[in-house]
Amino acid sequence: AQTVTQSQPEMSVQEAETVTLSCTYDTSESDYYLFWYKQPPSRQMILVIRQEAYKQQNATENRFSVNFQKAAKSFSLKISDSQLGDAAMYFCAYRRRVQGAQKLVFGQGTRLTINP
Amino acid sequence: NAGVMQNPRHLVRRRGQEARLRCSPMKGHSHVYWYRQLPEEGLKFMVYLQKENIIDESGMPKERFSAEFPKEGPSILRIQQVVRGDSAAYFCASSPPPFLLAPWTSFYGYTFGSGTRLTVV
Numbered sequence: 001a002q003t004v005t006q007s008q009p010e011m012s013v014q015e016a017e018t019v020t021l022s023c024t025y026d027t028s029e030s031d032y033y034l035f036w037y038k039q040p041p042s043r044q045m046i047l048v049i050r051q052e053a054y055k056q057q058n059a060t061e062n063r064f065s066v067n068f069q070k071a072a073k074s075f076s077l078k079i080s081d082s083q084l085g086d087a088a089m090y091f092c093a094y095r096r097r098v099q100g101a102q103k104l105v106f107g108q109g110t111r112l113t114i115n116p
Numbered sequence: 117n118a119g120v121m122q123n124p125r126h127l128v129r130r131r132g133q134e135a136r137l138r139c140s141p142m143k144g145h146s147h148v149y150w151y152r153q154l155p156e157e158g159l160k161f162m163v164y165l166q167k168e169n170i171i172d173e174s175g176m177p178k179e180r181f182s183a184e185f186p187k188e189g190p191s192i193l194r195i196q197q198v199v200r201g202d203s204a205a206y207f208c209a210s211s212p213p214p215f216l217l218a219p220w221t222s223f224y225g226y227t228f229g230s231g232t233r234l235t236v237v
Contacts, residue, residue, distance in 0.1 A: 004158075043205060045159070045228035091158050102149065102211065102226075103172060106158035 002027045004094050006107035013082045014115050020067075021077045021110045023092030031097040034068065034075045035104070039089040048090070051075065053097065079112075087114045118142070120210050120229035121190075128235045135195040135202070137232045141210030145227070147171075148191040150183055153205040153231070165191060166213075198236045205231045 004025045013019035025034070036048040051059045051068050058066050063083075067076045079086055092107040121140040129135050141148050147166050151159040164172040165185040176183065180198075185191040195202055211226045 006158075043231045043233075045207065045209075102147065102164055103161040103175070104151075104159070104226075105161070106151075108158045109156075 002029070002032075002094050002096070002105045004092050004105050004107040006090075006092055006110050008110045009108070010111045010113070012113040012115055013079075015082055015084060017082055018078060018080045019082055019112065021079075021090050021092075021112065023075045023077070023107055025073050025075065025092070025094050025105075025107075027073070027094065027096075029096055033095045033097055034066075035093040035095070036064070036066070036077045037091045037093060037106075038086075039091060039109070040087070045091075049077070082114050084114050084116065087112060120145075120208055120227050122206075122208050122229035122232050124232060125230065126233050126235070128237060129198050130237055131199060132197050135198050135234055135236075137193040137195075137206050137208075137234070138190040139193070139208030139210075139229060140190040141208075142227055144212060145210035146213055147211045148185050149209045149211075149226075150191075150193050151207040151209070153207060155204070159207060162193075195234075198234070200236050203234055203236045205233045207231045 006023050032053045034051045038046045038048050049059050049061045049064050051066055058068050063080045065078045089109045089111050091109045093104045095104050120142055123138050149164050150162040152162055153159045161175040163176050163183045167185055168187050180196045182194045207228055209228045
């Protein structure tokens with residue numbers, strides 16, 4: 001079974017600084033997706049960024065980028081120029097890349113605080 | 117185009133009562149997924165359904181929990197004889213049919229609702 005581990009329960013960063021959230025996963029599959037979701041106090045799950053395992057290039061979405069290390073099974077999220085609105089729980093998630101495999105496996109989450 | 121609608125947003129039940137949680141998928145989405153989030157934890161998969169069919173219920177507790185997605189109407193997650201340990205946020209997500217989520221297409225069709233927070237007193 002696949003597992004996802006986020007070893008940082010809480011992180012904090014000064015506004016406008018850069019922060020990196022860690023995620024490791026365990027799988028015997030060679031092809032899969034990885035995701036970062038943001039959950040603000042409203043509880044809404046918001047997709048931040050995704051990565052296909054077959055792609056070597058790290059995904060980037062504006063201020064959000066990932067460092068995907070397939071051999072190490074590591075998938076960290078970097079947030080540049082942190083803003084107050086980035087404060088939230090962040091979840092790393094995994095999904096197998098086969099048709100019909102729809103469920104996501106989530107990590108425990110990292111609570112990110114932005115200090116003004 | 118409304119997103120995934122869950123209701124109620126908050127639900128309080130006494131121990132032993134039944135809880136019914138509803139999820140209306142996005143228009144055009146025929147597949148529904150239920151997840152449970154215990155306090156200070158990540159979301160855990162419970163069940164995956166399409167209309168009138170359960171595809172994967174590997175995450176559902178064996179007793180007291182059931183889910184359905186009828187031909188008409190919302191998907192329902194039903195918890196019988198609730199206990200304090202059932203207190204959690206329950207999330208629903210929906211997606212188009214799997215062939216539209218094939219590897220060469222966008223995965224952005226998988227959309228979450230805002231969840232129902234169940235409190236058992």
